[in-house]
Amino acid sequence: MHLKIQYYAILREQSGHSEESIQTTAATPQDLYAELRIRCAFTLRHEQLKVAVNGEFAEWSLALKEGDVVVFIPPVAGG
């Protein structure tokens, strides 16, 4: 399955890019983050993040589909 992943803030810096398209067998955002965390050496655990799929907040157990856009959301600090 092909997915697009966008990175912001600390995840952007640790991954080294803002966006990438990947080929994965990860069935859920939680599986996907586990895979990426090893590859990118992300310091944050998934329990510290939220996840958005196709521009809306999503559950970690959501079934990912071909072409989904996934964004992992580090702890926010607006204002």
Next chain:
Amino acid sequence: MHLKIQYYAILREQSGHSEESIQTTAATPQDLYAELRIRCAFTLRHEQLKVAVNGEFAEWSLALKEGDVVVFIPPVAGG
């Protein structure tokens, strides 16, 4: 005893002036207001007012002295 009295807002309108000097035997602001209330037909009772003497809030039972400046303060409505 001579006193100066300043009037604001509804008391200014009901008395017909902003300021007057009077000769009175009133010993306290409460006595003074009772005297003025009859003369000026003030609608407010003294319990609805505060009083200031010489630019500071004062007690109704304060002993007035020659030359005091007395201001009766109707219910406020700033803001």
Next chain:
Amino acid sequence: MLFRFTTSAIDTDSARRELLDVSAGGYASFEGWVRDYNEGQEVLRLEYEAFEALAVKEGERIIEQASLQYPIKRALCIHRVGNLNLGEIAVWVGVCAVHRGAAFDACRHIIDAVKHRVPIWKKEHYRNGDSGWVNCEHCAAAALTP
């Protein structure tokens, strides 16, 4: 000076600049606007009148008390007097603090206290031709009732 009167339109931008402080992270402000309706009457314009000498003292006391009660950096209140039209600013309060909670709390404390304690009076002029001193006509009427 922490509290002052003005007879012309309140310049909120300039007032705000007086509070700038690089050690403050939060700034809360309040404006009282002249609105078109009060207690069932259509309002056309307002008159504000103050016993200015005492009002400034009392206003400054309010802000000093708020500064002791809340960890704020700076605060200022400006009140308009004279004739005001609909939509104009009757009163402005600005407060800055390291953290936003104190800025909000102090700003609200100041405007509440100003409305309750400072000798300022407001006369409303209504569309139907009537007018009245707010908080005075009703209680005067009540006073006439035995």
Next chain:
Amino acid sequence: MLFRFTTSAIDTDSARRELLDVSAGGYASFEGWVRDYNEGQEVLRLEYEAFEALAVKEGERIIEQASLQYPIKRALCIHRVGNLNLGEIAVWVGVCAVHRGAAFDACRHIIDAVKHRVPIWKKEHYRNGDSGWVNCEHCAAAALTP
């Protein structure tokens, strides 16, 4: 639009004008300022970054919820992104209502929710040469502790 981003300085005067309403008697606003000190470090400048598409949706939801929860007339929030210097405005919230209590309550509710729920991140650059993503470096460090 009730929530938006800007890459240039927030024009608070113009933002405020968007909220003018002659039926409103109270207007409360909040500004988050870049301050020179945070958690024991001297701050020189900040960077804000947002996941803008979702942030705008979430920001608008916050303001719609506040409008249901409090009797307000209008509300608006503008958040800055990019590089900010000390003293600049990072976020602005304005709310008007018939009565001041609702304006204060809604304004505070909105800024609290924006800080907790909207996907915006802040990187602080310190005088000692370090930098860090607020709320991320500490918890990342904690995550590495077994």
